[in-house]
Amino acid sequence: MRSPRQxxxxxxxxxxxxxxxxxxxxxxxxxLLTLTSLSRxxxxxxxxxxxxxxxxxxxxGDTHSVGDSTVDRVIAKIVSQLENLRERPADSPQYDRKLxxxxxxxxxxxTEILGLVVSLKESPQPxxxxxxxxxxxxxxxxSRGERPYHEPVEYFLVEEIRKYVKAKPNRLGKQNFMGxxxxxxSIGHACFAMKEELEEYMDYDVGDFCKDDWKQxxxxxxxxxxxxxxxxxxxxxxxxxARPRPIADSLWNYPxxxxxLWSHYKCKSFACLAxxxxxxxxxxxxxxxxxxxxxxxxxxxxxxxxxxxxxxADFLIEEVLEVKPGEIRVGxxxxxxxxxxxxxxxxxxxxxxxxxxxxxAPFSETIALRGLVPLYVTVNxxxxxxxxxxxxxxxxxxxxxxxxxxxxxxxxxxxxxxLRPGGLLWIDSFFCRTGDLEDYLEAFEVLxxxxxxxxxxxKVDKAGKEVFFSALLEKPPRPL
Numbered sequence: 246m247r248s249p250r251q252x253x254x255x256x257x258x259x260x261x262x263x264x265x266x267x268x269x270x271x272x273x274x275x276x277l278l279t280l281t282s283l284s285r286x287x288x289x290x291x292x293x294x295x296x297x298x299x300x301x302x303x304x305x306g307d308t309h310s311v312g313d314s315t316v317d318r319v320i321a322k323i324v325s326q327l328e329n330l331r332e333r334p335a336d337s338p339q340y341d342r343k344l345x346x347x348x349x350x351x352x353x354x355x356t357e358i359l360g361l362v363v364s365l366k367e368s369p370q371p372x373x374x375x376x377x378x379x380x381x382x383x384x385x386x387x388s389r390g391e392r393p394y395h396e397p398v399e400y401f402l403v404e405e406i407r408k409y410v411k412a413k414p415n416r417l418g419k420q421n422f423m424g425x426x427x428x429x430x431s432i433g434h435a436c437f438a439m440k441e442e443l444e445e446y447m448d449y450d451v452g453d454f455c456k457d458d459w460k461q462x463x464x465x466x467x468x469x470x471x472x473x474x475x476x477x478x479x480x481x482x483x484x485x486x487a488r489p490r491p492i493a494d495s496l497w498n499y500p501x502x503x504x505x506l507w508s509h510y511k512c513k514s515f516a517c518l519a520x521x522x523x524x525x526x527x528x529x530x531x532x533x534x535x536x537x538x539x540x541x542x543x544x545x546x547x548x549x550x551x552x553x554x555x556x557x558a559d560f561l562i563e564e565v566l567e568v569k570p571g572e573i574r575v576g577x578x579x580x581x582x583x584x585x586x587x588x589x590x591x592x593x594x595x596x597x598x599x600x601x602x603x604x605x606a607p608f609s610e611t612i613a614l615r616g617l618v619p620l621y622v623t624v625n626x627x628x629x630x631x632x633x634x635x636x637x638x639x640x641x642x643x644x645x646x647x648x649x650x651x652x653x654x655x656x657x658x659x660x661x662x663x664l665r666p667g668g669l670l671w672i673d674s675f676f677c678r679t680g681d682l683e684d685y686l687e688a689f690e691v692l693x694x695x696x697x698x699x700x701x702x703x704k705v706d707k708a709g710k711e712v713f714f715s716a717l718l719e720k721p722p723r724p725l
Contacts, residue, residue, distance in 0.1 A: 439468060452478070495615050510607060544589050633666065
């Protein structure tokens with residue numbers, strides 16, 4: 246039996262329950278009144294737009310498909326309703342105060358809904374409507390698995406990287422001229438292993454000047470973070486950029502020193518580079534800035550490796566072009582140099598693009614200032630040319646005995662891809678250790694190219710421990 250002191254407490258709890266029940270009843274009543282008001286509102290608007298239709302459009306796919314045309318149709322219908330409401334003659338005698346008040350309420354309501362839908366649309370997500378989603382994001386449109394496309398976005402903390410990597414849906418909700426429903430930016434897989442370095446590279450003020458950090462960018466590229474993300478800042482330029490030389494004078498004359506940013510180089514002028522000062526840059530190209538004495542005679546006259554044996558690994562440009570008279574028009578020089586091979590080929594009416602990177606010296610700037618085309622790529626990157634398009638590929642001083650055999654295979658097959666049938670592959674003074682020669686020769690022979698020239702000569706400064714290998718090879722037709 247309960248004590249008398251507990252009776253007032255029981256009575257107080259009963260009153261509290263009644264008050265809560267009454268408050269809940271009032272809340273339900275308010276909700277019902279709200280639904281009734283919305284029902285009256287939509288009964289006076291066009292039958293082509295209703296709350297049910299609005300909800301159905303927003304939930305036609307998953308909630309992540311914000312770039313789909315569904316949202317565009319919702320926005321178009323809301324805008325259409327707003328235009329119809331605003332065109333009603335609110336000042337006419339037949340338009341009483343009550344109707345005018347309802348019209349203003351409808352416009353305010355639709356304006357608020359339009360703002361919410363637009364903000365929803367601005368969240369970039371993949372646009373594939375039928376792709377499954379996970380808690381981390383939606384799939385790439387071409388993905389066959391269930392791994393979310395936006396998973397890399399969550400790995401980085403710097404906002405500019407996250408914005409760059411996210412999928413960018415087309416604003417019209419349709420396929421663009423490239424046949425895709427959006428744009429999907431790419432970065433090299435090694436960027437994830439170099440997270441801190443990449444975040445430092447991408448930490449800048451949008452619309453301001455970029456840091457003078459091209460050397461850091463090149464380091465990222467060389468170590469596999471290639472391609473790098475684009476940036477939204479202005480690259481630094483020399484303070485007093487001089488007018489470049491005319492093309493007739495630029496091929497074999499030194500450029501103006503004022504046209505290069507020298508901050509990351511040991512040499513601060515082209516005269517220093519031409520003198521071959523100690524430690525100025527890439528050791529395998531120590532003479533290639535000496536345009537007059539070292540570069541000018543190359544590929545025009547023989548440089549005998551062993552005058553006593555009259556042996557050389559050099560081929561002359563005239564001899565090579567006679568193999569395919571009139572057929573060699575465009576090519577690629579995959580070397581480390583200052584563009585001298587492209588300059589010589591230009592004199593024979595052949596256009597050559599020079600692939601290079603800035604290994605301790607301004608190779609790219611020098612090539613461009615000579616009036617030639619530098620292609621800033623690393624050995625990690627697939628060539629940016631379409632299949633069967635180049636007449637010639639020339640390489641020297643770059644792919645030598647340091648390269649891994651598997652990597653060499655990938656490079657050679659990529660070269661084969663871009664060479665046209667009948668195109669020439671010119672291997673110019675490839676050198677390696679004598680013991681590795683047979684393995685490297687086998688890698689070239691796997692291509693089954695026709696051999697126009699094939700020579701091996703010893704390096705006289707290595708006492709027979711290293712050799713030069715040169716070849717002129719022609720790609721077979723290979724029809725399907």
